[in-house]
Amino acid sequence: MKRHALALLLLLAVPAGGAAPAFAQGNEAGDGIGAWTKAGPVEARLVSAVRGTGDLTALPLGLELRLEPGWKTYWRSPGDAGFAPRLDWSRSGNLGEATLSYPAPHRFSVLGFETAGYDTAVLFPIQGAPATPGKPVDLALTAELLVCSEICVPQTLDLALALPAGPADPSEVANDVARAQALVPKGPNGLLRIDSVQGKGSSLEVEATAADGFVTPDLFVETDPALTFSAPKAVFSDNDRHVRLTLTVTDPQPGLDLAGRAMTLTLVDGDKAVEAPVTASAGSAAPTPGSVGLAAMLGVALLGGLILNLMPCVLPVLSLKLMSVVKHGGRAPAAVRAGFLASAAGILTSFLLMASALVGIKAAGGAVGWGIQFQQPLFLVFMVVLVTLFSANLWGLFEVPLPRALADRLGGDGLAGPFATGMFATLLATPCSAPFLGTAVGFALSKGPVEVYAIFATLGVGLALPYLAVAAWPRVAGWLPKPGRWMATLKTVLGFALMLTAVWLLSVLTAQIGEVAAATVGLLMAALVLALWVGRSARGAARTAGPALAGVLAVAAFAMPAAVGPSAGAAPVVSDSKARWVPFVESTIRDHVAAGRTVFVDVTADWCITCQANKKLVLNRGEVAERLEDKGVVAMRADWTRPDATIAKFLSDHGRYGIPFNIVYGPGAPDGIALPELLSDGAVLEALGKAAGKSS
Template structure:
């Protein structure tokens, strides 16, 4: 009997991966969900113009639970994307009171039994009798047991028929119990004080709330009560704070399951309204959507017209620390100096890009290539030119696509390719392949055409390395680069392409200098056995890059993206290891290459569409909110200081800034004292509104940061942030 070879094992592993990828791609709705979900309407035959209440009934299987709107230390709340007829919108989901569950020291707010999420829609008054109104939504949630958590989703749908208006439509009696499970909005705002670790909230005591049995469920922030006291008609909550600063406190309180629950709100002590002679609380109908928080009382000038404040379009009037900034924003016909400044800025930006963290994995390939290039002067120069050609052609080609699509009306910007999950999946495969090559699992054969042009295999390798370095570096943006690339929006197409050519030249400049300056090559180590060890070590950052891209993919398309990313990475690794075995035995590599390509094609064909990205730290009313120009205008009208942060999950520069500056505790304390609201514009999957806003400010890349202080012109911040710089930016002038 023939023994099973290593190639056979790898072949069987690829077959198993095919099965796993297909299983991962199966729509969640086709699987047996641990929490069932159905959509029901309170009335099946409402009248035209009525406000119709809907309920999403969710029932966990025994031993499983779902999550509240604030899941606590872990979990994910239910989210729904409605697909409704034109002119009909759904109100925000209303959540019943949860229970607290502590596991392994982590507290979460959950539903162990059946629960209903309520929303309402306004039916069109012009709908004729007999019209059927379809109501559909894509619902996603996290189901957890004591051992495992499973992301689930399904399509919920129902329909109603418009009655004649002369008949009374029967109402579903279950909705009365659904509404009674909701907290009652408490009409009195409390106040709170906050320091680094603690928050103290004081409110007028709601009826029936006793400090000995009160339960506290925070809607905003990560807050946990340490003590509750009552004195007279006030109740004080002493809370432990974790994470970001809080701009206001919203919570649900009650005294146990089945008791009266209230939704309370507290503002910072300096903003809290005084209600010393307020009447006793009146009953509040819970069938309507929760009211929006009342605007804080203050100076009447806070509500003046936005026309009296500096407009966001004046952001570029602020002196920019970049000496090329103003010149680069000039139209090309205004002055040749504008084009030259943009071109030089792109070269300098590309040069500095070599120092950015996201380019470090590509520096590993450079190091090996530079060590090889020390063999002779001619070989070094040829390799340097080939590397430069690869980098320049890569950035110019990307620039040509970008400019061409913008000419056709597309709302895209620099690094647009990483907003496409298919390209991210391809980069996962590419980074895995490079890591496998550096580990010695297989060897890359040279490209015959490039070999004939350049006279050897080293130049073709350098050309590919240069192209790869430029392509992978595009998500990063450093000093000078953002403004220089933004000039492409104002320059004629050929002049704009020269800016992208300058970027590639800047990326390749260090390698080009070493290739043509023998004095610099003397600092390079001689080739030797050390290079084998270095190759193995430098495989680590390449594989870590692949892992980071898999994470980006999971953020773009959900848990199925995570499965696809892991699947294609494993497939590439197995297939190339199989290829390496055939190379050592002088056999044809056709079968491993074909098999790997087929698995990859399967993963690409099953990749789901991008999803909306939500962050647990982002809310609609807290200190960190989702960016929109409308919300920015509202905050400026109210005289609120605003910090605008344009970011993306694939932008490592953005993540470094968030870690070291934006989320630094000292920065958050300064923001809290100044009352700053952060608006986060997430560009991970692309957003035409964000692209348009960036274009208004002469930019088409991120990171991009703006600070709006009341009564002052907007400040445009550098692309590399520090905590001290942010603190200075939010200090009022004078």
């Protein structure tokens, strides 16, 4: 009954006949700023970000209000009482339409009443459209506002602003209009994220995450038909980066259940805000990265690291793994155990080094993610040089002998080789995400350093489990054939297989620094192998000159990205699919969905092998390719081969920090249906059907 009681107070507070309208005096021609018009405790004016209409089809306008101290006006959904601004543009000339947007509101709690609105000052952005572009526009607005203090008084203001047909140069208030537009809550962003929404009778429980931590979070809920809610009760966790907000309907009807009800949520924290259309779920909310415990996520990480052994990502390192295994044939169990433990230690060390790098980048405010090192040209050159040297070593072109004392300490043939192999295999296995691995990495990178180190260490243990299993039962190696001449042939073959990895890395480098620069790196590597071969065959001083020249060529390869630049000549994204792939533009997804279309988003990169496998095996062939070709489907491709802050933000908004990532939007799934890392025809077709509002 609060709404009816306050409405009665409003009527009693209004003088008989209401407030008389106040009129604007106009503006100086061509300055884009209307005159202030005062009515009681509020004054208002129309403003424009441009001085003239030019040839614009959309005019950036604004309605600016100033209120006397202690007075407020209302948001589009005022709460327990009040009403939003009512605007009449009918007296305007050459104005086709005008759409008003609302900056994030403030909450006012008075005597148990909860309302939302603005005090002191507010500028409402307005998107105007001239009926005939290029002609003058005469704006004439009658605005009905309700302003309240201890009493509430409706006010009517008549405002005017003339925009001539001159150039659309910025006006003095252009920055103010742009700043007001930036304060209007929009869809997902990298600062705030709504994780889950759960309805329990007349109560609503919302889980949310803030990248930089919450300060004073507030939540406004809009439903149809309208319901009024209490102020939220907040429970913080994860150093204030996660919050659970609980609200209740203030005047519930008998039997009210919010589960399954569509609503719009506006989450506000200071100057940050996000708006999201959602449907409240029933029962227990689905676990999210912010709400799952560390112990449970460690189990997910262990499974993700183990599955990584079976992913396409490991194809480039199969030769290293195979060589590591066959070397132990016929060896004593103690030597077998030591070698496999060394490889496992190399894997674990690599994961801890990656965790340290990600913690440092995150602390410095940079974008973090799984496999993002493959976006850096210098890292790619480093990997090309390293792979080339591994191949040359397998071909017997060079060896790096250890000091005798160190070799004895490491155990016979030495453990440095298996350790280095484990580290190197890990680096080459990280350019894509495996099932469960993406969930674990997303959890870690949304938390603090402790969680990052714990999750990455567990991922390393998972990837090293096959090595640890052989170390636990070293007699398994006794089933392998004993080393002999056949190993020389095998090493030659595996060396060529590893060189194919270098070719793949060069193809990724092409997208970073262009074909000519990447080809030059390839030629330098060919010359490096030739120099090592000549040095190996030569005698005297020439034997030393070969490795020295190889070192110079390696340094020259590292200089190539700096000389050319990280994006010069970068190759455009080329699709071999039938589908009409369009570049990723997140802001257009909602428009496509509103128009009844289904949007399939594929976040991919040239360095992501699982991404390429998904394209070859699912997206580019069969019924899936035909569905993506349909006119009612928009196929969007987000290429993350090179660093892209927009794509990184899109991934983090969905709790992802690695790729592949595929998600489908549509009238039946406006919030999107995320697909698993490894795609299948059935999963994609089912998601497309659900998103379109059809059964698969």
